Amino acid sequence: MKNSKMTLSAETMNLDFVKKVEKLSDSSVRRCFQCGKCSAGCPMRTFMEHPPNRIVRLLQLGQYERVLAGRSIWYCASCETCSTRCPNKVDLAAIMDALRKCSWDAQGHSKESLVQLANRLFLDNIRTYGRQYEMRLAAAFNLHSGKLLKDFMLGPKLLTKGKLKMFHQKNKNLAEIEKIFRRIEELRKKGEAP
Amino acid sequence: MPTKNVLNYSYYPGCSLHASAKEYDESTQELFKILRIGLQEVPDWLCCGATPAHNVDELLSLSLCAKNLELADGVQGDLAVACAACFSRLKTAQHKLEENPEKRKQVEYALDAPLAMDKPVKHLLEILAKDYGLEQLGAAMRKSLSGLKVACYYGCLLTRPAEVPQLDCAEAPTIMERVIEAMGAETVKWSHRLECCGANFTLSRPGVVLQLSNEILASAQRAGADCIMVACPLCHANLDIRQKDIEAASGTRYNLPVLYMTQLLALGAGVSAKKLGFDSMMVSPLPLLKEKGLV
Numbered sequence: 001m002k003n004s005k006m007t008l009s010a011e012t013m014n015l016d017f018v019k020k021v022e023k024l025s026d027s028s029v030r031r032c033f034q035c036g037k038c039s040a041g042c043p044m045r046t047f048m049e050h051p052p053n054r055i056v057r058l059l060q061l062g063q064y065e066r067v068l069a070g071r072s073i074w075y076c077a078s079c080e081t082c083s084t085r086c087p088n089k090v091d092l093a094a095i096m097d098a099l100r101k102c103s104w105d106a107q108g109h110s111k112e113s114l115v116q117l118a119n120r121l122f123l124d125n126i127r128t129y130g131r132q133y134e135m136r137l138a139a140a141f142n143l144h145s146g147k148l149l150k151d152f153m154l155g156p157k158l159l160t161k162g163k164l165k166m167f168h169q170k171n172k173n174l175a176e177i178e179k180i181f182r183r184i185e186e187l188r189k190k191g192e193a194p
Numbered sequence: 195m196p197t198k199n200v201l202n203y204s205y206y207p208g209c210s211l212h213a214s215a216k217e218y219d220e221s222t223q224e225l226f227k228i229l230r231i232g233l234q235e236v237p238d239w240l241c242c243g244a245t246p247a248h249n250v251d252e253l254l255s256l257s258l259c260a261k262n263l264e265l266a267d268g269v270q271g272d273l274a275v276a277c278a279a280c281f282s283r284l285k286t287a288q289h290k291l292e293e294n295p296e297k298r299k300q301v302e303y304a305l306d307a308p309l310a311m312d313k314p315v316k317h318l319l320e321i322l323a324k325d326y327g328l329e330q331l332g333a334a335m336r337k338s339l340s341g342l343k344v345a346c347y348y349g350c351l352l353t354r355p356a357e358v359p360q361l362d363c364a365e366a367p368t369i370m371e372r373v374i375e376a377m378g379a380e381t382v383k384w385s386h387r388l389e390c391c392g393a394n395f396t397l398s399r400p401g402v403v404l405q406l407s408n409e410i411l412a413s414a415q416r417a418g419a420d421c422i423m424v425a426c427p428l429c430h431a432n433l434d435i436r437q438k439d440i441e442a443a444s445g446t447r448y449n450l451p452v453l454y455m456t457q458l459l460a461l462g463a464g465v466s467a468k469k470l471g472f473d474s475m476m477v478s479p480l481p482l483l484k485e486k487g488l489v
Binding site for chain 1: 209210212213214216238239240241243244245246247248249250251252253254257258261290293294300303304305306350351354355356364365389390392393394395397398399400402406435473474475476
């Protein structure tokens with residue numbers, strides 16, 4: 001995909017998507033002039049097929065399908081180096097969040113990557129328990145990803161050091177937490193929130 | 195009769211401090227007790243949503259943080275936060291909801307209440323360096339950390355992006371160095387103190403962490419550091435809990451203890467080493483601390 005030719009025309013460019021991303025992220029996409037500073041400082045660039053500055057360029061050219069199809073957005077670590085260094089105040093970390101949300105909304109669980117699986121289990125944990133319990137999260141991740149023995153040797157060591165709790169209490173305000181999740185769903189159903 | 199506190203804060207420990215980073219919580223409580231800074235934990239605080247929430251659902255992330263700030267509003271004092279990620283999320287929520295009335299309206303609907311977001315959110319570093327003061331901190335020293343060469347590791351979220359945490363300069367901070375030097379330690383100059391450790395990929399893509407954290411350990415070793423000092427539970431997990439895996443993958447022996455800043459400060463302030471959770475770390479700092487005459 002890196003060097004493949006791109007034909008730009010009104011039919012192949014989706015500029016509405018740029019506006020959507022700009023609104024979601026509170027950041028301009030169009031202000032980027034391709035200095036490349038974001039990619040120069042990105043610790044994850046070697047894991048990405050499109051480095052950050054190319055993601056922005058693809059968005060500017062309306063090529064959102066290429067951006068969402070790749071794994072790059074899921075390999076952003078949200079370290080905020082790009083947003084800190086951009087000379088044009090393009091908030092690339094926020095743009096990455098917006099792109100992940102678009103991708104997350106567009107595809108169901110069946111196609112989720114390991115990163116997405118970890119995110120989903122993390123959020124499920126908050127809804128059910130109010131807080132994150134690392135042991136439960138790691139066990140659920142191994143179960144759902146089929147990597148049952150991942151970090152198998154680490155578990156007992158952490159347990160003996162008191163770093164993993166086998167039992168824990170639930171928050172007392174779980175009903176209030178559930179209400180937050182429900183009301184966000186309501187807003188989305190009514191089309192009043194992205 | 196207990197002596198009166200000089201400062202008082204509400205306290206948001208965050209999920210890790212109740213589990214894998216319990217020594218960060220314990221050493222924070224011990225340090226603040228000896229400095230006579232009051233900490234009152236916010237009742238029923240919930241997860242800030244961390245990276246997974248803002249990664250895919252900003253509204254949820256903002257709502258969870260707004261709910262926590264509402265809960266904190268019921269406790270006296272500015273909000274003290276230990277975890278760099280929780281600190282970053284809570285500050286980001288304040289920043290975004292201040293700037294964007296549309297998002298604010300959505301979060302108000304989610305919480306079904308007017309927002310109470312104005313309480314100042316402060317990382318422990320800020321409380322120690324600015325509110326308590328470096329001079330006071332130096333005066334609280336009972337056992338100098340002199341001779342201990344510390345690599346202060348900031349990671350990402352204590353300082354970035356520039357306009358959100360406002361803890362120190364985003365590209366060349368010195369707050370960690372100043373705080374630990376006040377306790378007599380020596381700090382090293384090194385290249386990777388602001389680089390990312392691989393963060394929450396530790397669960398889904400541990401290979402990323404093995405690579406990025408390896409570079410951080412190598413840089414600290416090159417600089418001649420005796421140990422690395424951190425202020426974030428996830429950085430700690432990646433550099434300490436995964437250090438054996440990193441050594442195996444890179445074929446390099448580091449054996450570099452990774453300590454929370456509150457553990458080192460509490461040690462200098464005269465708290466007994468037994469209360470500071472040194473036993474629960476994967477790379478034991480005890481041989482080093484013994485060698486330096488600190489335990």
